[in-house]
Amino acid sequence: MTASVVAVIPARGGSKGIERKNLRRVGGIPLVARAILAAQRCAEIDRVVVSTDDPEIAGVAREWGADVVERPSELAGDTASSESALIHALDVLAARGVDVSILxxxxxxxxxxxxxxxxxxxxxxxxxxxDTVFSAVETYGFLWSKGRGGSADGINHDIGVRPRRQDRDPHYLETGAxxxxxxxxxxxxGHRFYGSIGIVDVPPRTAMEIDTPEELAAAQALAHLVDEPEVVDVxxxxxxxxxxxxxxxxxxGQNGEEAVRVSRSDGMGVSLLRRAGVPVLILSTETNPVVAARARKLRVDVRQGVEEKAAALEEWADATGIPLSRIAYLGNDVNDLTCLQRVGxxxxxxxxHPLVLAAARTVLDRPGGGGAxxxxxxxxxxxxxxxxSATSPRHDRQETP
Structure with a gap:
């Protein structure tokens, strides 16, 4: 067995504060997938594993490139500790021949x-x-507790002394990341803290844990400000x-016929996609000759007059053999949300619309009809x-003197 660095992400299906929390999307990506991606970006990590009792979470984990450890129900309840899930995952990995040196x-x-x-x-x-290291954010805040009867007591400071920030040492708050x-x-x-314990500072903008609907909404609103730009791979x-x-x-017009304005730049973009072998579909709830005419002009598939856009999207994906996780969907209004929530x-x-912006993994710098x-x-x-470029073989070249 080869010793390795393994990331384990416990993600159970149950959640009281937010239903199906680990599958909720932030920045267009399920929370469990965001953790997988964060681990995959680490040069030091050899393997990413999701421990879950939930088949849907397991499917998402595999789709995003993680291994899965099926967690028994007795280790997935509200009272089960994270440590118990981690030890179970290590046991399963050992049985699979994986020698984990660092967890x-x-x-x-x-x-x-x-x-x-x-x-x-x-x-x-x-x-x-x-021996163990955790993520934390630096804070100079004065911390208080409420005693009996609601009386406030200072925790990390003498209440009679108010030194300036530059005259105080910081404290550190666990982020839980x-x-x-x-x-x-x-x-x-049997516990995450033992021996010599170290802290790694993380930027305050990343120090967020989601336990309530309000925190989920805040994370969705902040995602486009915090997330690094990604290469769109679909x-x-x-x-x-x-x-x-x-x-x-x-x-x-006076006869009731409609006309719309489109961008020639968009037409060229679609043409370039077709030349590169990237299938394109226009999906619309409207039944309008102008939609069909534009699709014919662009020489792409079109589905219009569909009441359930997500169902039409899934049908087209099945017909083309392209997984939803490998599809980009471009939308602008609330009737696009069901499709946005299904694609990768x-x-x-x-x-x-603000709800669409919050659901997006990428927000373009162009408006609709203006080159988007x-x-x-x-x-x-x-x-x-x-x-x-990343997958092409490299050949050493020798120059003739």
Whole structure:
């Protein structure tokens, strides 16, 4: 067996504060998948594992590239400790021939896990400078507790002395994002804190845990400010029509016929996608000859007059053999939300409805009808070029003197 650094993400199906919390999306990505991605970005981590009792979470975990340990129900209740899930995962991995030297415990309820800080924590444990390391945020706040009868008592300060910030030492607040420890010692102790304990500072903007609907809403609103830009890596593009290919206005003639304004730039973007072999579908709830005419002009598939857009999307994905996780969907309004919540890469135009902006993994810098489709096409083509470059073999070249 080869010793390795393994990230374990406990993600049970039950949750009292927020139903199906680990599958809720922040920045267009399920929380459990965000933790998987954070671990995958770490150069120090060899394997990512999700421990779960829930088949749907297990499916999402595999879809995003993690191994799965099926957790028994007695270790997935409200009273079960995280340590019990971690020890069970280590037992299963050992039976699979995986010798875990360092265990990184990640929590999916922390949506903004800092991968660089996680790498730093692993290196600190690997070099034996500390036995266990956790993420924390620096604070100079004056902490208080409420005593009996509601009377306030100072915790980390003398209530009669109010020194300036620069004259005080900081305290550190656990973020709950990650804990790194040597696996053998952890099994012996049965607790994440033992021996010499170290702290890795993380930026305050990443220090968020989601336990309430309000915290989930806050994380969704902050995601586009906190998340680093990503390379869009998909195999197909599906778009709404009104408000995406158009600016969401229509000119109605005296005979009742409608006309819309579209962007030639968007047309070129679709053409480039087709040349690159990327399937494109226009999906619209409207039944309008202008939609069909535009699709014919662009030479792409079209489904219009559909009441259930998500069902139509899934039917098209099944017919083309492209997993929903490999599809980008571009929308602008609330009737796009069901589709945005099903694909791997939900995208919003710049002037989209606030709920759509919150559901998106990528928000374009172009409005509907103003080059948004071309902007997405450029991102997709750049992503394919980057993927091709990363997988192409490298040949050493010798120059003739």
């Amino acid at each position: 990184a415990f990640l929590q999916a309820t922390s949506p903004f896990i800092d991968s660089k800080a996680l790498d730093e924590a692993i290196c600190t444990v690997r070099t034996r400078r500390r 990650f804990y790194v420890m040597r696996a053998k010692a952890f099994r012996a102790v 195999d197909a593009v599906v778009t709404d029509f009104d408000g995406v290919h158009t600016d969401d206005t229509a000119i109605v 890469w939900p995208v919003a135009v710049r002037d989209a 489709v071309r902007a997405l096409a450029d991102l997709v083509l750049h992503g394919r070029a980057s993927a091709a």
